[in-house]
Amino acid sequence: xxxxxxxxxxxxxxxxxxxxxxxxxxxxxxxMVRVIAQVSFFAxxxxxxxxxxxxxxxxxxxxxxVAAQSGVFSLNMTTTERWAGTLPLLVASPTSPVVVFxxxxxxxxxxxSLSALGALFIAGPAFGLHLPWPRVLAVVPLTAxxxxxxxxxxxxxxxxxxxxxxINSLVVLVGYVGLMTVCxxxxxxSYYPTALEWASRFLPLTNGLLAIREVFAGAPWSTVVxxxxxxxAVAVGWMTAALLTFNRLASRGRLDGSLDYGA
Amino acid sequence: MRPFLAGYRLELRIVRASPDTLIPFFTAPLFTIIFLxxxxxxxxxxxxxxxxxxxVLMTLWWFxxxxxxxLVTGDRWQGMLExxxxxxxxxAVVILGRISxxxxxxxxxxxxxxxxxKLVFGVSIPFEHPFALALTLLVTIFAMAGTAVVFxxxxxxxxxxxxxxxxxxxxxxxxxxxxxxxxxxxxWIQPVTKVIFMSWSSDLLRASVRPSPIHDEWGRLGMVLxxxxxxxxxGRFVLRxxxxxxxxxxxxxxx
Numbered sequence: 001x002x003x004x005x006x007x008x009x010x011x012x013x014x015x016x017x018x019x020x021x022x023x024x025x026x027x028x029x030x031x032m033v034r035v036i037a038q039v040s041f042f043a044x045x046x047x048x049x050x051x052x053x054x055x056x057x058x059x060x061x062x063x064x065x066v067a068a069q070s071g072v073f074s075l076n077m078t079t080t081e082r083w084a085g086t087l088p089l090l091v092a093s094p095t096s097p098v099v100v101f102x103x104x105x106x107x108x109x110x111x112x113s114l115s116a117l118g119a120l121f122i123a124g125p126a127f128g129l130h131l132p133w134p135r136v137l138a139v140v141p142l143t144a145x146x147x148x149x150x151x152x153x154x155x156x157x158x159x160x161x162x163x164x165x166x167i168n169s170l171v172v173l174v175g176y177v178g179l180m181t182v183c184x185x186x187x188x189x190s191y192y193p194t195a196l197e198w199a200s201r202f203l204p205l206t207n208g209l210l211a212i213r214e215v216f217a218g219a220p221w222s223t224v225v226x227x228x229x230x231x232x233a234v235a236v237g238w239m240t241a242a243l244l245t246f247n248r249l250a251s252r253g254r255l256d257g258s259l260d261y262g263a
Numbered sequence: 264m265r266p267f268l269a270g271y272r273l274e275l276r277i278v279r280a281s282p283d284t285l286i287p288f289f290t291a292p293l294f295t296i297i298f299l300x301x302x303x304x305x306x307x308x309x310x311x312x313x314x315x316x317x318x319v320l321m322t323l324w325w326f327x328x329x330x331x332x333x334l335v336t337g338d339r340w341q342g343m344l345e346x347x348x349x350x351x352x353x354x355a356v357v358i359l360g361r362i363s364x365x366x367x368x369x370x371x372x373x374x375x376x377x378x379x380x381k382l383v384f385g386v387s388i389p390f391e392h393p394f395a396l397a398l399t400l401l402v403t404i405f406a407m408a409g410t411a412v413v414f415x416x417x418x419x420x421x422x423x424x425x426x427x428x429x430x431x432x433x434x435x436x437x438x439x440x441x442x443x444x445x446x447x448x449x450x451w452i453q454p455v456t457k458v459i460f461m462s463w464s465s466d467l468l469r470a471s472v473r474p475s476p477i478h479d480e481w482g483r484l485g486m487v488l489x490x491x492x493x494x495x496x497x498g499r500f501v502l503r504x505x506x507x508x509x510x511x512x513x514x515x516x517x518x
Contacts, residue, residue: 026426030426030427031426033430033434034431034432035433037433038433041433041436041441045442046305047443048310048443048444048447049302049305049307049310166281170285170286177293177294177297180297181296186304187300187304
């Protein structure tokens, strides 16, 4: 019960953080304009390189990459705490820091899903992408699974770089552009070398994106659910890895005094 | 000249102490791979030079936007702004020196993209018009520095400058024709792109790696210079206004 209370408080703190960063106006006119431009940028490349089909492929892939991008932003949680000077207090508290971090940044799953769906449903029709009704509704929970899996991946990475504040933004940016590069966002997985294709199946986004492409292609639901289940399994895997490593890595920071923001 | 050089040296030291500053050097190879895989998968090997030019511009833009744009805000957060303003040197000259250091670093992105294209895909930048290419890069860097001064001035006014910096990346990549020429954008949006120096730079960069002669090279270079110069003057004007307002209202320090 106490853990649930901590999670609730952490989630509320995260929401308060987010409200301090964005107003509705700056979210809609700043962030969403950027997201729609990002997706349109790649769709235009598709049009230039080939045709509508290539544009739709890039549009769907890059819209979903936005969900992954927001999920990986959870990496910023530890740095925020460190700058605020609250990280040593969190580590010293009886609750595991991973519980706090996992809950505090959970709003990013909602934000990432909304941003990706907004980009898909605004930029998609603008480029002439057909949204098959009511099949397309399946894209909503699938996008949420992608955002969740990416968030779990981000939480794991947050533990890994817990003590290396100076490279935080670097890992965030390289993390999400890396996912854009190897997860079948811009070209089919079969285009990659076999080892990379195989490895990308263990990363967030890859399987969820395959599921969404199958929804648009009108594939049987069993195929869609199969890919979705794999994406969910990837989410569970990364969160388990985060739970197993986070506390140990944080404890090392207590030993060498690297938790303080001045370190 | 001394404040300019002092700013230049200061920024190089800041960069050395902060690996996060060098983010574009880590993302540029990835964007190079992304663009090259898209065009090669689409069977459009003729677009490979364009796929190499796009990450070069994106790298320069990132440095101008995030590093240049956040200079004054960063100084303010660290409580340095009052001290800088109290010195007899011109703030705009110090900032220009610092931004020049950032843009000098950014220009290495060209070499990096070239190397990644060659090493990963065996694709090189075709130096069809090397003089035009070098000149275009030079004036582009100048215009980027001028634009960075505008961002630096405007971001001080915002509650969270990173929010605005984040929002100003891809919209400008589209409007600046970084990969897709603006001629392919809808007609109603094209007049807007004419006042964005990157739309002139990107067209020129693409033209300088193609064998066909470059149409109106000097006129287009002049436009990049003109827009960049006007941006610098505008940025300097806004910066002066903003700082005067902050001095009057006692808002120089974030506290």
